[in-house]
Amino acid sequence: MERSTLDLWVGLFVCAGIGALLILALKVGNMSGFSATDTYTIYAQFDNIGGLKPRAPIKSAGVVVGRVADIAFDNNKFLARVTMSIDKHYKFPKDTTASVLTSGLLGEQYIGLIGGGDTANLGPGDTVKLTQSAVVLENLISQFLYSKAAEGDTKK
Amino acid sequence: MLERPIASVRTIGHQSIDSILRLGYAARFITLTLLHSGMSFRRLRLTIRELYFTGVLSLIIILVSGLFVGMVLGFQGFHTLQTYGSESALGVLVALSLVRELGPVVSALLFASRAGSAMTAEIGLMKATEQLSAMEMMAVDPIARVVAPRFWAGFISMPLLAAMFSAMGVFGGYLVGVVLIGVDEGSFWSQMQSAVDFREDILNGVIKSIVFGFAVTWIALFEGYDAPPTAEGVSGATTRTVVTSSLVILGLDFVLTSFMFRGV
Numbered sequence: 001m002e003r004s005t006l007d008l009w010v011g012l013f014v015c016a017g018i019g020a021l022l023i024l025a026l027k028v029g030n031m032s033g034f035s036a037t038d039t040y041t042i043y044a045q046f047d048n049i050g051g052l053k054p055r056a057p058i059k060s061a062g063v064v065v066g067r068v069a070d071i072a073f074d075n076n077k078f079l080a081r082v083t084m085s086i087d088k089h090y091k092f093p094k095d096t097t098a099s100v101l102t103s104g105l106l107g108e109q110y111i112g113l114i115g116g117g118d119t120a121n122l123g124p125g126d127t128v129k130l131t132q133s134a135v136v137l138e139n140l141i142s143q144f145l146y147s148k149a150a151e152g153d154t155k156k
Numbered sequence: 157m158l159e160r161p162i163a164s165v166r167t168i169g170h171q172s173i174d175s176i177l178r179l180g181y182a183a184r185f186i187t188l189t190l191l192h193s194g195m196s197f198r199r200l201r202l203t204i205r206e207l208y209f210t211g212v213l214s215l216i217i218i219l220v221s222g223l224f225v226g227m228v229l230g231f232q233g234f235h236t237l238q239t240y241g242s243e244s245a246l247g248v249l250v251a252l253s254l255v256r257e258l259g260p261v262v263s264a265l266l267f268a269s270r271a272g273s274a275m276t277a278e279i280g281l282m283k284a285t286e287q288l289s290a291m292e293m294m295a296v297d298p299i300a301r302v303v304a305p306r307f308w309a310g311f312i313s314m315p316l317l318a319a320m321f322s323a324m325g326v327f328g329g330y331l332v333g334v335v336l337i338g339v340d341e342g343s344f345w346s347q348m349q350s351a352v353d354f355r356e357d358i359l360n361g362v363i364k365s366i367v368f369g370f371a372v373t374w375i376a377l378f379e380g381y382d383a384p385p386t387a388e389g390v391s392g393a394t395t396r397t398v399v400t401s402s403l404v405i406l407g408l409d410f411v412l413t414s415f416m417f418r419g420v
Contacts, residue, residue, distance in 0.1 A: 006204065006205065010211070013211045017315070017319055018316070020322070021315075021362070024319060028251045028255065028349065028358070029352040029353060029354040
């Protein structure tokens with residue numbers, strides 16, 4: 001085979017391989033995401049986080065504003081302590097509510113932030129005071145059953 | 157009376173010593189190849205020639221199998237997901253199974269049978285026809301001149317081929333899922349993009365294919381270099397290349413996956 005055609009084919013091959021990798025990175029995967037440089041960290045304590053996992057999204061009004069960096073157990077208060085990395089572009093007031101929510105009926109769990117009316121914003125290292133735990137299906141069912149039973153008692 | 161049991165134990169011992177010796181030879185062989193690989197970069201033409209034979213000529217089989225694996229995944233995934241009413245997750249299923257597992261493993265298996273066997277046969281025949289000895293007579297190191305360029309060509313082309321396989325497979329899944337069956341195109345891509353992570357999924361797949369490329373070319377070159385210089389020896393070495401590298405790929409895949417698997 002002639003030298004130039006061989007070079008051409010090998011060049012095409014290498015370019016196609018790198019191109020395929022780029023397609024995988026950009027089109028199939030999410031190359032973007034939040035890097036550690038342009039985020040700030042806030043904390044929140046929950047009674048129960050349900051099935052929340054590290055790297056779960058943090059959404060406000062449905063828009064992803066950050067990711068869960070770490071989940072730990074506070075052995076003094078017996079609460080779950082969630083570390084959240086929030087994009088620097090987004091500021092939240094001090095009285096923000098953080099709640100563990102589920103996307104869809106069986107979807108993944110995420111943290112929803114709802115801003116309050118405070119004029120001061122949460123800074124790096126601050127803790128969200130108002131939190132709402134994940135809904136545990138068993139508790140929900142038992143509450144429903146108790147209230148049904150209570151209804152039955154009053155009717156008698 | 158004890159003759160026969162002793163003889164069989166002796167056979168086991170002989171075979172174990174033999175296989176350990178071969179493993180040692182193989183390790184020495186790969187070390188020599190790595191040490192003598194300066195020439196394959198100084199005279200890049202040698203490596204480029206081998207890249208053509210191992211990489212470019214494997215393209216057809218890799219691309220076609222990638223497309224078909226992706227299309228079959230599209231059909232099968234849709235069939236299963238339909239039961240749970242989550243057809244829109246088809247993109248996630250196709251992309252994750254291709255990028256994480258099927259892409260690296262299947263393309264490595266195809267690479268072993270397409271390019272690995274050719275390497276073994278070529279080097280084995282070179283040895284049988286005493287071309288390697290002739291090189292040594294001319295003070296040309298056959299490891300640097302023949303083996304190392306082939307090693308680097310296989311090492312470079314394997315991750316590229318695996319990436320192309322995965323990309324083609326995702327395209328095949330798209331063809332079947334979106335174009336043929338009619339899954340919503342937006343949710344196909346967006347769910348895929350939100351579920352597939354660059355570092356966790358794609359980079360791990362690339363690491364896998366690099367390891368497989370190393371293992372397959374190593375086995376193929378060693379079997380060729382070590383083949384008995386007869387027609388029968390070369391054919392046996394070619395068979396061993398395909399069998400051993402397929403088994404090694406599957407075994408390594410299990411080990412790598414269990415390392416990369418982040419538990420719940």
